Structures are given as C-alpha cells and as structure tokens.
Amino acid sequence: MKTVKSILLAITVVLFVFAASAETSVSTKTEGDKTEVYYFHNTRRCPTCMAIEKETKKVLREQPYADAKENGELVFKSYNAEDSANKKLVKKMGVTGSALIIVKGDKTIDLTSKGFMYALKQPEKLQEAIREALND
Template identity: 40%
Template sequence: MKTKINSKLLSFVFALLVSFSLSAQQNEKTQEGKSAKVDVYYFHLNTRCATCKAIESEAKQDVKELFGSDVTFASYNLDEPAGEAKGKELGVNSQSLIVVKGNKKVDLTNEGFLYARTNPEKFKEVIEKKIKPLL
C-alpha cells in the first residue's frame, strides 16, 4: 500500500512539473512575440545623393502605409554621435536600410539602391515581402 501511495504521489508530482514546464515555455513564447517588435532603420552620411534621399523617403512612407504603428521607422546620420552609436550597436558603418526584430536583421540596402528611385512600387513590394513574415 505504501508503494501504491508513493507511486501515485510520484505520478502527481511528475504531472505537475510537466504542466509547469509547458506553461512556462508557452509564457516565454508569448512574451517573446510581444516584446520583439519590428524596427526599420535607415543609416546615412552627411553627403547624400538623390538615391539615398529616395531610399529614406520611400522606405519611411511604405513602412507607415503598409504597417502603421506595428513597425517603427528611424533614420540616423552616421556622421553624428547618436547615429554613430546606433550604427555600432547594430553593426552598421555605411549607408544601410535594415529591418530588425530581436536578434534578427534583414538588410534591404541593395533593394533600396535598385528600386527606391527607379521603381518605387517594386521597392514597396520588397519591403512588404521582407517585413510581413517578421510580424
């Protein structure tokens, strides 16, 4: 009888531990999903060409139109202290357009230079395609 009680107690404790473990894992996933927001950063220098300006304006407009407040957009000048610091934080040292969610970074710089001025509709499609899966 003592063995039967011990085995029931052991089974109960085991079930309780499994339940707590699964609950904690689910809670971590939920918190991770909520806390890891999507940010778009455009880094530039003091000297800017028309394409560089187009990348910033088109990306900013597209992010706002496509995602509203779900995705943030910020622009940084790497020649200024705040921009230099943010660039170091994200490993950026030249003109760049990057999307960041947690530890994941998606570089859209090439697409920006290819399409922002000459084919803004295509640029918008690329932005949408790359950001949607991160939400």
C-alpha cells in the first residue's frame, strides 16, 4: 500500500511539473511597482512542495528583498490552491496545484519547474533562479 501511495505521489508531482510552463511570461497586472511572489500548494503537501516554500522564504529574508518586503514593494503570499476561498485567484493565475510564480508589473515568471527540480537536492539553484527573477 505504501508503494502505491509513493507511486501516486510521484505521478502527481511529475504532472504538476509538466503542467507548469517553465519560466514563461504572461500579462498579469499588479498594483504600482509592487512585486508579488505567489506560492500555491495543495492541502496535502509533499516534502518538495514544502521545500519550495521554505527556500523562497529564505531568499526573501535576504537583503535587499527583506527591505522591499518591509516597505511593501515586495509581497509574498502562500495560498492553498484547493481552498474554495482562493478559487478566483487560482483560476486567474492558471495554476492547478503547486506553483511558484513571481509577478512584476505586467510580467509573470513561473518558477514551478525549477522549484520541483531543485528545492530538495540543489536548493541553491532554486534560490538563484528566484534572485534572478526578482532582479530582472
């Protein structure tokens, strides 16, 4: 039974990775010059999903991002994609489950694939991808 659950979890993760477009730009407006970092997750979270959020938060505690968060120029928001209260935002952002998305003005950067590739085994690569997206 454990093997079946493990296989189903692995298949789910793979589907999320393929469903997410790797670093695509989509037109999505935000207020003013604010940068928004969205992390969407499901109710049941795998170790990789939790690591993506952890590594993202780690980067956002660094300078200059910590100052930008404090003055409201940078916002981090974590949402349960399965929660009906978030249904409208989930649809607007086009996510189906776990997703790491950075919105800067009219540019949207999807780091979901990199999150799943690197969060557990090579977190420094995910951190660097987040920094690059924030500094772009």
